Amino acid sequence: MITDLNLILADVQANWALYLSMPFVAAAIGYGTKVVAIKMMFKPLQFVGWRPFFGWQGIVPGKAATMASIACDLMMERLLKPEDVFNKLDPHRVAEEIREPLIRSVEDITREVAAEYQPGLWEAAPESVKRLIIKRIQNEAPHMVEQIMEDIKNNITRVFDLKDLVINALVRDKELLNRVFLEAGHVEFKFIRNSGIYFGFAIGLIQAVVWAFTHNIWVIPLFGLFTGWFTDWLALKMIFNPKKPVRYLGLFEWQGLFLKRRKQxxxxxxxxxxxxxxxxxxxxxxxxxxxxxxxxxxxxxxQVQRTLDEQSGVAKPLVVFAVGSTKYQEMKRSVSEKVMQYLPETLSHMEAYAEEAMDLKNLMVEKMQELTEEEFEGLLRPAFQQDEWILITVGAILGFLVGEMQVHVMIHFAVPVV
Incomplete structure (x- = not known):
């Protein structure tokens, strides 16, 4: 260690540019390691390299199923339940919204089934009789849809798996999964990047002082390692802690950045x-x-079989006689299958009404305001908790390597002081 103050001052004066560069290089290390860490969290979407050890896949897309399951568990426990999706839908309004496409579908289904099970009888029937049969079923169809909607609402947990919907959507579209975390925490990720500059610069000032006193070749790479590690660790801590506002030294107040932005x-x-x-x-x-x-x-x-039986009315025995009892049951099953085939296109006409009626955005916002600090933290925290040690380690290693290059520059360009 150098203890002669005059010698230290002479060295700083002779190599002022190198000393001045230290905090800026440390700031660049802090910033660069944060950029790399964030990129590694989300990119690439698919594994690149040679499995199992040589290569990388973004932590979030690489653990898509786990991430999606965590997000979904919170969503279903506190934010959204299957009942919330359907309770606001009015079955009568749904029937009205899809009336026109429903009427067209009923006509197509009736003609297809009749031609399949009794082609001769159907073709021989007068057009007025065909129209009458179709008309009767069309008139009853909206009521049938209402009954189906009521059945769905009353049996929602039996026919609708919300968790499966959410997990499949996020696992199938990893870019969407990334966006959930990136857009919810875009301010926090910006803070992480920029904090590397400020923390790194401060550490660089200390580094310059230590180098002036020691000129030890390990000082700079070790400070680089510390800068990469500590700035990652501290930035993560400042995002989620403290959960409630705390005043430090009586000078400034801080609350975990993510929790502070709850409304946004x-x-x-x-x-x-x-x-x-x-x-x-x-x-x-x-x-x-x-x-x-x-x-x-x-x-x-x-519901379809009930409607068909009701609409057959007094003619039901004749219909059964014409096509046979077994055929009549097969025909009803066939109608049900064709109704299911037509439903996706038919129900698409109610999407605008459903979006307005469900009002899921405002419902989600309202429920999120009721979350505790710990629960709210769970929206974003999983993205960091999964293998965050890898990110911090990578930051430390990159900082060390840059510091190692920096010390070689210092040795090569430093002006010796005698």
Missing amino acids: VAARYGELVASEIVTPAAVIEAILKGPMSDRLFGLVQK
């Missing part, structure tokens, strides 16, 4: 979920084609 985060998160994940179109598809769609088919079949 709630608004963006609610908008993103309502517009990108739990949309009317996605809900309809999940009900019609999801893992519980067979149960929906049972509800539809029950």
